[in-house]
Amino acid sequence: MTPAARTQAAIDLLDAIVIAAREGGAAADTLISRYFSQRRYAGSKDRRAVRELVYAAIRRLGERPADGRVAMLALAATDPALAATFDGSTHGPAPIGDEVPAVEGLHPRWLSERLAAAGIDDAEQAALIDRAPLDVRLHPDHADLDLPGAEPISGLPLARRLPAGSDVAAHAGALEVQDAGSQAVTLAAAVAPGMTVLDLCAGAGGKSLAMAAQMANEGRIIASDVDRARLSRLAPRAEKAAATIIETRLLDPNREVEALADVQADVVLIDAPCSGTGTWRRNPEARWRLTPARLDRLIETQRHVLAIGAGAVKPDGALVYIVCSLLDGEGPAQVDAFLAAHPGWQAEPLTLPFGRPHHAGTRLTPAHDGTDGFFVARLRAPC
Numbered sequence: 001m002t003p004a005a006r007t008q009a010a011i012d013l014l015d016a017i018v019i020a021a022r023e024g025g026a027a028a029d030t031l032i033s034r035y036f037s038q039r040r041y042a043g044s045k046d047r048r049a050v051r052e053l054v055y056a057a058i059r060r061l062g063e064r065p066a067d068g069r070v071a072m073l074a075l076a077a078t079d080p081a082l083a084a085t086f087d088g089s090t091h092g093p094a095p096i097g098d099e100v101p102a103v104e105g106l107h108p109r110w111l112s113e114r115l116a117a118a119g120i121d122d123a124e125q126a127a128l129i130d131r132a133p134l135d136v137r138l139h140p141d142h143a144d145l146d147l148p149g150a151e152p153i154s155g156l157p158l159a160r161r162l163p164a165g166s167d168v169a170a171h172a173g174a175l176e177v178q179d180a181g182s183q184a185v186t187l188a189a190a191v192a193p194g195m196t197v198l199d200l201c202a203g204a205g206g207k208s209l210a211m212a213a214q215m216a217n218e219g220r221i222i223a224s225d226v227d228r229a230r231l232s233r234l235a236p237r238a239e240k241a242a243a244t245i246i247e248t249r250l251l252d253p254n255r256e257v258e259a260l261a262d263v264q265a266d267v268v269l270i271d272a273p274c275s276g277t278g279t280w281r282r283n284p285e286a287r288w289r290l291t292p293a294r295l296d297r298l299i300e301t302q303r304h305v306l307a308i309g310a311g312a313v314k315p316d317g318a319l320v321y322i323v324c325s326l327l328d329g330e331g332p333a334q335v336d337a338f339l340a341a342h343p344g345w346q347a348e349p350l351t352l353p354f355g356r357p358h359h360a361g362t363r364l365t366p367a368h369d370g371t372d373g374f375f376v377a378r379l380r381a382p383c
């Protein structure tokens with residue numbers, strides 16, 4: 001592909017990403033993969049170059065742009081070589097005319113304001129869209145696995161930080177790709193061999209698998225979710241990891257309580273659906289998707305799953321609430337509301353390898369901890 005054709009490809013992709021963000025379509029990564037699967041003529045260098053252009057534009061623009069062309073024009077405004085690719089050639093974009101590029105910025109203004117209200121200052125906000133590192137968790141049986149360029153991560157003996165682009169697929173069964181922050185917040189569950197644990201919002205099971213390792217594969221983990229497709233990815237992962245204590249339970253939305261009536265768990269982990277503001281490093285276009293109305297719906301769902309989770313904790317057991325968001329409405333405010341509505345429950349102090357105390361829990365941020373952003377709280381049920 002010529003440089004001009006790469007620019008046009010980035011514009012086309014950004015068009016699709018903007019529409020998907022507005023209409024709840026697929027993630028940018030998925031759209032990029034689909035785009036190139038239909039254009040076999042594009043080589044690996046072309047794909048990398050186009051991808052970099054697309055993500056540079058997404059990171060540069062806080063507000064969702066009108067379309068791909070104004071997004072790329074914003075990049076071209078400070079990059080003469082890129083501006084020169086708007087040359088009107090056969091596969092390239094039309095020459096730059098009297099056009100207004102998209103406005104640069106960190107995040108949509110309403111989200112910046114809510115993050116600031118949660119104490120996330122400008123430097124912390126900027127770090128939310130840095131590039132994320134590639135972290136993995138080794139299975140205990142493979143703790144001495146030699147991975148080229150792997151760095152240890154302090155406080156997490158089985159975690160390694162790998163050079164970008166490392167081939168982890170070659171080690172399936174010996175490791176899981178999992179952000180160090182995600183590994184750290186799972187430690188708040190303090191699970192031990194023999195316990196009964198409910199991972200209420202298990203998804204594809206990243207945290208269930210980590211807990212099974214912490215439990216030395218002894219005890220019982222019920223991994224539940226309302227999303228069949230996500231939950232179905234857990235069984236093959238558990239098999240590869242030889243995590244035999246995990247059983248999956250697909251929940252019918254709004255009938256979760258009946259489906260979990262037999263569960264009295266030592267620990268209920270709720271990795272709740274959330275806005276994902278703490279994971280924007282991995283999918284920065286997610287900040288173009290979120291709206292106040294969507295956030296309100298997520299907050300309502302969080303309340304719902306907290307109430308379900310509380311009913312499955314045995315007396316004196318623990319409820320661990322996690323969100324990968326830095327918005328207080330999804331973290332501390334949820335926990336405060338829960339404690340106010342559930343007399344006898346108490347927040348417990350946490351000692352984790354990362355994070356700082358924040359209201360009734362602990363907060364991890366990319367700038368402070370080098371991890372994705374999380375809020376986690378551990379709540380003790382009355383005896």
Ligand SMILES: C[S@@+](CC[C@H](N)C(=O)[O-])C[C@H]1O[C@@H](n2cnc3c(N)ncnc32)[C@H](O)[C@@H]1O
Pocket residue numbers: 200201202203204205206207208224225226227230251253254256271272273274301304305
């Ligand atoms: C943050 S994701 C979980 C990620 C997962 N724990 C992991 O570590 O990979 C949140 C999950 O909550 C699930 N969820 C949403 N509403 C739910 C409900 N009412 N009951 C159970 N799970 C629910 C979603 O389907 C989604 O998979």
